[in-house]
Amino acid sequence: MNALEFLFSLSFVFLVMFLTYTTLIVVPFVRRRAAVEGDPGAFEWHAFIPCRDEATVIAETVKRTRERFPTVHLWIIDDASTDGTGDIVSAFADTDPLVHAVIRRLPDARTGKGAALNAAYARLAEWRELRGNRGVEDDRTIVIVLDADGSLAENALRQAAGPAAFGAPDVGAAQVAVRMSNRDDPAPAPGQGRLGQAWARYLIRMQDIEFRTTIAAMQVLRMRTVSVGLGGNGQFTRLSALRAASADAGVPWGDALLEDYEVGLRIMLAGYRTVYAHDTFVSQEALPSARRLLTQRTRWCQGGLQCARYLPKIYASRTFTNAGALEAAYFLAIPYIQLIGFVLWPTVTIAMVVSGALSPGGLFGWLAGATWIIPLWVLTGILPFALWPLVYVTREERHPLWRAGLWGLGYWLYMYQSYICVVRAFGRMVAGRRGWTKTRRNAEAGRLLLAVES
Numbered sequence: 001m002n003a004l005e006f007l008f009s010l011s012f013v014f015l016v017m018f019l020t021y022t023t024l025i026v027v028p029f030v031r032r033r034a035a036v037e038g039d040p041g042a043f044e045w046h047a048f049i050p051c052r053d054e055a056t057v058i059a060e061t062v063k064r065t066r067e068r069f070p071t072v073h074l075w076i077i078d079d080a081s082t083d084g085t086g087d088i089v090s091a092f093a094d095t096d097p098l099v100h101a102v103i104r105r106l107p108d109a110r111t112g113k114g115a116a117l118n119a120a121y122a123r124l125a126e127w128r129e130l131r132g133n134r135g136v137e138d139d140r141t142i143v144i145v146l147d148a149d150g151s152l153a154e155n156a157l158r159q160a161a162g163p164a165a166f167g168a169p170d171v172g173a174a175q176v177a178v179r180m181s182n183r184d185d186p187a188p189a190p191g192q193g194r195l196g197q198a199w200a201r202y203l204i205r206m207q208d209i210e211f212r213t214t215i216a217a218m219q220v221l222r223m224r225t226v227s228v229g230l231g232g233n234g235q236f237t238r239l240s241a242l243r244a245a246s247a248d249a250g251v252p253w254g255d256a257l258l259e260d261y262e263v264g265l266r267i268m269l270a271g272y273r274t275v276y277a278h279d280t281f282v283s284q285e286a287l288p289s290a291r292r293l294l295t296q297r298t299r300w301c302q303g304g305l306q307c308a309r310y311l312p313k314i315y316a317s318r319t320f321t322n323a324g325a326l327e328a329a330y331f332l333a334i335p336y337i338q339l340i341g342f343v344l345w346p347t348v349t350i351a352m353v354v355s356g357a358l359s360p361g362g363l364f365g366w367l368a369g370a371t372w373i374i375p376l377w378v379l380t381g382i383l384p385f386a387l388w389p390l391v392y393v394t395r396e397e398r399h400p401l402w403r404a405g406l407w408g409l410g411y412w413l414y415m416y417q418s419y420i421c422v423v424r425a426f427g428r429m430v431a432g433r434r435g436w437t438k439t440r441r442n443a444e445a446g447r448l449l450l451a452v453e454s
Contacts, residue, residue: 022384028224029217030395035279038161044136045072045157046124047144050116052079054148055088061148062092062099068154070098072144075120077102080109100127113232114259117145118251121242138240142166145235145260151181151283152234159280160236172241172272173264176234177216177279180208180286188288188442200288206414207286207293209407212396213388218331219276227324228274229331230264234282237267244270257434258303265310265328271319285442294421301335301418301425302434308332338422385412 047065051058062074076099078086086103093101102120109116124143128136142160146152156176160166165174182188182204189200222228230237242252245266256262264274287293311332314325386408393399393407428434 022387025214025217025221026387026391029213029220030391032220032278035159035164035277036162037155037158038163038165038167040071040157040161042140043157043161043166044141045069045144046075046141047072047146048075048077048117048120049146049148049150050077050079050113050120051081051085051089051148052110052116053081053083053085055081055083055085057149058085059088059092061146061150062089064151065146066096066098068152069157072157073098073100075100075102075124077104077116077120079104079116080106112255112257112259114253114255114262117253117259121252124239138243139169139238141239143237143239143242145232145237146282147233147284149181149285150233152176153280153282156234156280156282159277165236165275165277166238168273170273171275172238172244172267172270173228173230173274174236174277175219175228175230175264175274176236176277177281178211178231178234179281179283180204180211181283182285182288182442183208188286199290202410203288203290203293203414204286205407206411209389209392209411210414213391216276216278217391220278222274222324222327223276225323225327226273226321227268227327228264228276230260230267230274232260233284235260235263237263238272241267241270241272244272255434256303256306257299258307261303262307262310265307265314268324269310269313269317269319288442290417294417294424297417297421298424298428301421302428304332305335305425305429335422335425338419339426342419342423382409382412385415 047069049058049061058076062076065072065074074092076089076092078089078101086101089099089101090103092099100123102123104110104116104119121143128141144152153176159176160174165171185204186201187197188204189196192200219228237252242263245252245263247270248266252263252266253259254262254266268274287296311329314320314328317325320328386405389407389411390401390404393401393404
């Protein structure tokens, strides 16, 4: 086998793996059934909301959450903000007994989202000890993690209390679906012209499609492999599971930049199941800026690379199913596969050109090349991405079918951002850069723009 044949063989293997995985996540997603709801009164609820310079959104989030869920305790973590977030949080805590301010100061603050959540976890433990727990056991105490702009659907607690979630005693954590709250905003980019607004709307719609189809379908598959991953927004965890996840490190959340997925791994390694609830959701703002999107996804990708250190524990664990271990291994290997693809596909193309494989009379010839290369490229390169907008307009939101075609092409192009992010993430790893960079809120971007214009 010469070098060109080897490259083609390797390319074919990766394509088969990708198509197989795509099929495995599409079929269960479109065939899933609605979940049964439960009684939220059977549990005590605590929401952790980490804040780092969130003055533009936190007040509205506290008001909305208190009105929608009047029995939920809110633990607002001010991570040494410099924009007055701490004052806003403290003012709520002074007048509302169900709002608790967790104020962090430098140099202990600003060390990552996981550290901020661990601070709230410690404060909750102190608060429960002082009140004597009042008969509420750890396994009936549920901790919710929300972004500072997160908005839970009204049925979120009922879904979380249902028999498919915390109604089952072996469930330690649940992740709800994620939707983009600004997906229908006609002007999501303050100060931008028509092209800028169109670009922002495109990015926002692609993120909504991504979370409500591709990522959701991955989670539905994980329900079958018993390996559901947790997200940073709309994460529900049983307090007893968090305690079990703290056994080795002393705290539930780790220092990985993907601290949400990491805590889910710790919970599963402790013997609990994690589940996914698609029939409820949390809303958050999508990013209308490519620069901010790439910064966010680079952090996520680097966090996934850091979580790969759990693979030996996963394969040695008796609590992971074989299918779950395989799925987790594939998920954690995705950045490495993408990095290989980043090098492999251009190399294959260059090798074909240099060898004359695409020239008339060459190994394939122009006609032969066109008859199989182009259909193969469409089948394996475009269709697996383009089908998700079709699922989106038929299963999630009702839109004309022509939009599915248009969004399908856009979604295929949008997914190439992952290659940029994986290269940046590897670069950060090599350079030893592990710092956590907060994603700026859309309201902050608009405020900065107005400040510059004035």
